[in-house]
Amino acid sequence: MMLTKPLLLLRRVARNLVARVLFGAVLALAMAAFAPKILPLVPDNWQGRIKPDAVIPILNVLASTMLTVTTFSLSVMVSAFQAAASQATPRAYRLQLADTTTHTVLAVFTGAFLYSLTALVMYRAGFYAPETSVVILGVTILVIAAIVVAILRWIDHLSTLGSLDDTLSKVEQNAREPLARAMANPALGGLPLPEGARIPASAVAVPAPRGGYVQFVDMSKLDDLLGASGASLTLAVTPGVHVLKGRPLAWLLGKVDDPDALCACFTLGETRTNEEDARFGIVVLAEIAQRALSPGINDPGTAIDAIHRITRLLSECEGLRDVPPEFPRIEVPRLSAADLVEDGFAAIIRAGAEHPQVVGIAVDGLKQLESSGWAEMAPAVKAAQGYALRHARQHLVVSEDRDDLAGRL
Known part of the structure; x- marks a missing residue:
C-alpha cells in the first residue's frame, strides 16, 4: 500500500508517546459524562455497596505507585537506548525510539497515573456522583488489568531491550517495509525517469524552502496541483536525499496557480527517516x-x-x-x-x-x-x-x- 500524507501523520502520532499517555486523562474525564449513562446497566445491589470511600484509596495507591514505576521505566529506557546508540549507531537509536512495545508499556504506566490522578481530582471537585462509584471501580479494575499485562510484557522485553541483537533485528524489520513498498510502487507511483534524461531548458526549478532531508513526497497532492493546469513535474530528489535551502526539489514544465503549494508537498526534516x-x-x-x-x-x-x-x-x-504509473504527470x-x-x-x-x-x-x-x-x-x-x-x-x-x-x- 502506498504511503499517503494522512497515513504518514497518523503513524507518527500513533508512535508518539504523548498521544498514548493522554488517553489515561481523557478516560478519566470521559467517565464524568458516561458513568451516569452506564450506571443503569449495573445491578442495584452493587450500586449501593460501592461507595467513594472504596474507590478513592485504590486511586491513591495507583497514583503514587505508577509515578514511581514510570520514572524507573523511563530511566531504563533511556539507558538502554543510549547503549544501543553507542554500540550500534545513532541512526539505530532513532529507530529504537519508535519501539512500539516500549511505548505501549510506558503509555500504560503513565496513562494509569494520569487516570488515577485525574479521577481523584474529579472526585474531590464533585464531578463524580457518589452512586457512579461502582462504574469508576469497574474502569479502575480494567486499568489495573492493563497494568498487570504491561508489567509482564515489560519484564519479557527488558531481557533484550538495548542489546545489539535486538537493535539489528529492529533495523532489519524497519528496512523491510519501505523496500517492499519501493518494489511494488516504482518511482513513488510516478513515471520512471529514464537514466541520463536531461531537464528541458524551459523547465523552472521548484526551490527548497529550507535545508534538510526529504522525508516524504505527497505525490497525490502534487498530481492534483499539476492536473488543474496541465503542467508536468520532474523530481530532482527522492526521500532520503539531503537538500540545501534554495536548491531544486523538482523541475516544473508549465505553470501552476500556486508554486508555493508545490513546495508544501515535500516534507523536509533535520533527520533521515525510513517511512519512504x-x-x-x-x-x-x-x-x-x-x-x-x-x-x-x-x-x-x-x-x-x-x-x-x-x-x-x-x-x-x-x-x-x-x-x-498512478501519477503520469510526475517523473521520479x-x-x-x-x-x-x-x-x-x-x-x-x-x-x-x-x-x-x-x-x-x-x-x-x-x-x-x-x-x-x-x-x-x-x-x-x-x-x-x-x-x-x-x-x-x-x-x-x-x-x-x-x-x-x-x-x-
Missing part, C-alpha cells in the same frame, strides 16, 4: 557493521551478522514491478540496485578489508545475489565483488587469504 526511504535501513545496517569493525570495538561477528541481514533484505528485492528517479548494493557493501568492504573472514562473507553474500530476480542486481554485485577483491589485494598481507578470496569469485 528504501535505502535508509540498509545504510544503518552497514553503519553498525562499520562501528563493529572499528579498532575500539573490533567485533567482526557483528559485522558478519549485519552482512547476512543486508543480503537477506536484498535477496527479497525481486525487481521493480512494471505497473502503470527510480530506486537503483547499484545504489542498494553500494549502500550495503561498499563501506563494510572498506572497513573490513583487513579482516579476511568479513570480506569473504561479503563476497559470498554478493555471490548469492547474482541469481536475484532483479535483472539490475547481477551487474551491481559483480562490480562490488571486483571492488572487494581490489581492496583485499591492497590490505591482506597473507597470499593464502588473497587466493582464497579470489577463488570465491
Whole structure:
C-alpha cells in the first residue's frame, strides 16, 4: 500500500508517546459524562455497596505507585537506548525510539497515573456522583488489568531491550517495509525517469524552502496541483536525499496557480527517516557493521551478522514491478540496485578489508545475489565483488587469504 500524507501523520502520532499517555486523562474525564449513562446497566445491589470511600484509596495507591514505576521505566529506557546508540549507531537509536512495545508499556504506566490522578481530582471537585462509584471501580479494575499485562510484557522485553541483537533485528524489520513498498510502487507511483534524461531548458526549478532531508513526497497532492493546469513535474530528489535551502526539489514544465503549494508537498526534516526511504535501513545496517569493525570495538561477528541481514533484505528485492504509473504527470528517479548494493557493501568492504573472514562473507553474500530476480542486481554485485577483491589485494598481507578470496569469485 502506498504511503499517503494522512497515513504518514497518523503513524507518527500513533508512535508518539504523548498521544498514548493522554488517553489515561481523557478516560478519566470521559467517565464524568458516561458513568451516569452506564450506571443503569449495573445491578442495584452493587450500586449501593460501592461507595467513594472504596474507590478513592485504590486511586491513591495507583497514583503514587505508577509515578514511581514510570520514572524507573523511563530511566531504563533511556539507558538502554543510549547503549544501543553507542554500540550500534545513532541512526539505530532513532529507530529504537519508535519501539512500539516500549511505548505501549510506558503509555500504560503513565496513562494509569494520569487516570488515577485525574479521577481523584474529579472526585474531590464533585464531578463524580457518589452512586457512579461502582462504574469508576469497574474502569479502575480494567486499568489495573492493563497494568498487570504491561508489567509482564515489560519484564519479557527488558531481557533484550538495548542489546545489539535486538537493535539489528529492529533495523532489519524497519528496512523491510519501505523496500517492499519501493518494489511494488516504482518511482513513488510516478513515471520512471529514464537514466541520463536531461531537464528541458524551459523547465523552472521548484526551490527548497529550507535545508534538510526529504522525508516524504505527497505525490497525490502534487498530481492534483499539476492536473488543474496541465503542467508536468520532474523530481530532482527522492526521500532520503539531503537538500540545501534554495536548491531544486523538482523541475516544473508549465505553470501552476500556486508554486508555493508545490513546495508544501515535500516534507523536509533535520533527520533521515525510513517511512519512504528504501535505502535508509540498509545504510544503518552497514553503519553498525562499520562501528563493529572499528579498532575500539573490533567485533567482526557483528559485522558478519549485519552482512547476512543486508543480503537477506536484498535477496527479497525481486525487481521493480512494471505497473502503470498512478501519477503520469510526475517523473521520479527510480530506486537503483547499484545504489542498494553500494549502500550495503561498499563501506563494510572498506572497513573490513583487513579482516579476511568479513570480506569473504561479503563476497559470498554478493555471490548469492547474482541469481536475484532483479535483472539490475547481477551487474551491481559483480562490480562490488571486483571492488572487494581490489581492496583485499591492497590490505591482506597473507597470499593464502588473497587466493582464497579470489577463488570465491
